Amino acid sequence: MGGPKNNPAQADVLVIGGGPAGMFAAAAAVMSGAKVTLLEKNDRLGRKMSITGGGRGNLTNTASLHDFINNVPGNGSFLFSALTRFSSADCRKFFKNLGVPTKEEECGRVFPVRERAGEVVDTLAEYLAASGVQVIYQVRAAGLLLANRRCQGIITGGRRVFSGKTVVIATGGASYPQTGSTGDGYLLASQAGHQVAPRHPGLVPLCLAEQHLCRHLQGLSITDASLTLATAAGKTIAAERGDVLFTHFGISGPAALRLSRAVAPKTAAAGAGGLRLLMDVLPDISEENLAASLLSMAAEQPRKAVINIIKQILPGRLAAACAKMLQGSEHQKSGETSKGAWREAARLFKNLPFTVTGTRPLAEAMITIGGVSVREIDPRTMASHLVDGLYFAGEVIDVDAHTGGYNMQVAFSTGWSAGLAAAEEAGFPAAAIPR
Ligand SMILES: Cc1cc2nc3c(=O)[nH]c(=O)nc-3n(C[C@H](O)[C@H](O)[C@H](O)COP(=O)(O)OP(=O)(O)OC[C@H]3O[C@@H](n4cnc5c(N)ncnc54)[C@H](O)[C@@H]3O)c2cc1C
Structure with missing residues (x-):
C-alpha cells in the first residue's frame, strides 16, 4: 500500500478518458504487463457507451474490412492497421470471454445478447479493476506535462500531477457533453502542437425552413426515401437513401443523419438558407x-x-x-x-423541395466530425508524430463513421492499438490478442 509501485500517480501508461477507447487502451496495456492508471472525470466509466444503440449497445459491425472502411467517410483509410490488428471479430471474442455474448442483427449490427449497454460497461469496469488498472474517478486532465518533446504526464485543474512513461488521450469528441465528452482532448492535443481539424456535428437531424409543414408532418416516418442535397444553384452535394422521420424542426432518421455529414460544414461556411433538399418518397419507381x-x-x-x-x-x-x-x-x-x-x-x-437551414447543434449530435489531424498520428500505433510518449485513441481523432456500430469499433480498435504501443514504448512488449 502506498509504495511507488502502487502509486496511481506514477504509471507506466496513463490513459485519459474512460470511454470505450480509453477502456480498451487500458485493457491492452495492462495485458502487456504495464502499470496502468486511467483517469475519468465522471464518477463512472462509459457514460456515452451506456446510451449507444438506444441503450441496447450497438457494439460493432460484422462488415468486411473493405466495407467497414467504406462506412467511415471521415478518414476511413487511416484505420486499416488498427482494424486489422483488432477487428470486429476480435472485439466479439473479447466480449464473449468476458461473459458478454453478442448477436448480429440487420445490416451487420452487433448487440450484446442481453441488450444492455450499461451491463457491458459494468463488465468492462470489473475486468479493468480485476486486471489491476487503477481507475481514478472525478479527475479532469487539464494540461499535458511536456519536456524535451516528450509527454510525461498530465496536470489537473487542481494542480494534481499524474505522471506516465506514456500517455494515451482518449477523451472523446464534443457531442453530448453531459456524458463527459466536452472536447478537452482537442486542447490537450493543441498544447502538444497538434493540428485539430474544425469540429462539426455528425449523425445529427437536419433543420428545414418549411417549419409549418414540418410541424404538420411531425412524427411521420417514411420507409425508404431518397434525399439529394444541392447548392442553391442546383449542384448536387450528396445523396442518401433510407428511412426518414419528420420532426417539428425538420427531419431525422438514418438517411437524414447520414446526410448531415455534408450539411454541417457547408452551412457553417456558407451560412443558413443556401442548401436545397429534394426528397424522393417513391425512389423505386421512375x-x-x-x-x-x-x-x-x-x-x-x-x-x-x-x-x-x-x-x-x-x-x-x-x-x-x-x-x-x-x-x-x-x-x-x-x-x-x-x-x-x-x-x-x-x-x-x-x-x-425543402430548404436546409442547418443541423441541430453539436450537443445533440451522435458524433463529432473533425478532431486531431490524422496526418500527425502513426496509423499503426496511434502515436503522435510530434511528441514522444503521446498517443491518441477514439473519437478525439479526426475520424467519423456512419451509424451501425462503426464508431464504437473505431474506439475499440484505436484504443487497443494505442494501448499496446504505449505499453511497448514504456518497456512492455506487445501482448497477443486473446483468441
Ligand atoms: C446518443 C448516442 C448514441 C450513439 N449510438 C452509437 C451506436 O449505436 N453505435 C456506435 O458505433 N456509436 C454510437 N455512438 C457514438 C459512440 O458512442 C462514440 O463514438 C464513442 O463512445 C466514442 O468513444 P470514445 O472512448 O472515443 O469517447 P467517449 O465515449 O466520449 O469517452 C470519453 C471519456 O473521456 C472522459 N473525459 C473527457 N475529457 C476528460 C478529461 N479532461 N479528463 C478525464 N476524463 C475525460 C469523458 O468523461 C468520457 O468518459 C452514439 C453516441 C451517442 C451520443
Whole structure:
C-alpha cells in the first residue's frame, strides 16, 4: 500500500478518458504487463457507451474490412492497421470471454445478447479493476506535462500531477457533453502542437425552413426515401437513401443523419438558407412510370377526389400536404384533372423541395466530425508524430463513421492499438490478442 509501485500517480501508461477507447487502451496495456492508471472525470466509466444503440449497445459491425472502411467517410483509410490488428471479430471474442455474448442483427449490427449497454460497461469496469488498472474517478486532465518533446504526464485543474512513461488521450469528441465528452482532448492535443481539424456535428437531424409543414408532418416516418442535397444553384452535394422521420424542426432518421455529414460544414461556411433538399418518397419507381400509374388510376376512378387518389400511394398526412402543393383543388374529381397536372404530381412526389437551414447543434449530435489531424498520428500505433510518449485513441481523432456500430469499433480498435504501443514504448512488449 502506498509504495511507488502502487502509486496511481506514477504509471507506466496513463490513459485519459474512460470511454470505450480509453477502456480498451487500458485493457491492452495492462495485458502487456504495464502499470496502468486511467483517469475519468465522471464518477463512472462509459457514460456515452451506456446510451449507444438506444441503450441496447450497438457494439460493432460484422462488415468486411473493405466495407467497414467504406462506412467511415471521415478518414476511413487511416484505420486499416488498427482494424486489422483488432477487428470486429476480435472485439466479439473479447466480449464473449468476458461473459458478454453478442448477436448480429440487420445490416451487420452487433448487440450484446442481453441488450444492455450499461451491463457491458459494468463488465468492462470489473475486468479493468480485476486486471489491476487503477481507475481514478472525478479527475479532469487539464494540461499535458511536456519536456524535451516528450509527454510525461498530465496536470489537473487542481494542480494534481499524474505522471506516465506514456500517455494515451482518449477523451472523446464534443457531442453530448453531459456524458463527459466536452472536447478537452482537442486542447490537450493543441498544447502538444497538434493540428485539430474544425469540429462539426455528425449523425445529427437536419433543420428545414418549411417549419409549418414540418410541424404538420411531425412524427411521420417514411420507409425508404431518397434525399439529394444541392447548392442553391442546383449542384448536387450528396445523396442518401433510407428511412426518414419528420420532426417539428425538420427531419431525422438514418438517411437524414447520414446526410448531415455534408450539411454541417457547408452551412457553417456558407451560412443558413443556401442548401436545397429534394426528397424522393417513391425512389423505386421512375417519374414516367409514376405518372402513367397516376393517369391510369385517375381513369379507373374518375369520380374520386384527387386527394383520395394520392392517398393510395402516399401516407395520409404527406398525401394531403402534397395535394395542397399542387395547383388546383385537392378535392377536384380526378377524371376532371388534366394529364399535365398528373405529370406535375409525379414530378413533385419524386422531388419534394425543402430548404436546409442547418443541423441541430453539436450537443445533440451522435458524433463529432473533425478532431486531431490524422496526418500527425502513426496509423499503426496511434502515436503522435510530434511528441514522444503521446498517443491518441477514439473519437478525439479526426475520424467519423456512419451509424451501425462503426464508431464504437473505431474506439475499440484505436484504443487497443494505442494501448499496446504505449505499453511497448514504456518497456512492455506487445501482448497477443486473446483468441
Ligand atoms: C446518443 C448516442 C448514441 C450513439 N449510438 C452509437 C451506436 O449505436 N453505435 C456506435 O458505433 N456509436 C454510437 N455512438 C457514438 C459512440 O458512442 C462514440 O463514438 C464513442 O463512445 C466514442 O468513444 P470514445 O472512448 O472515443 O469517447 P467517449 O465515449 O466520449 O469517452 C470519453 C471519456 O473521456 C472522459 N473525459 C473527457 N475529457 C476528460 C478529461 N479532461 N479528463 C478525464 N476524463 C475525460 C469523458 O468523461 C468520457 O468518459 C452514439 C453516441 C451517442 C451520443
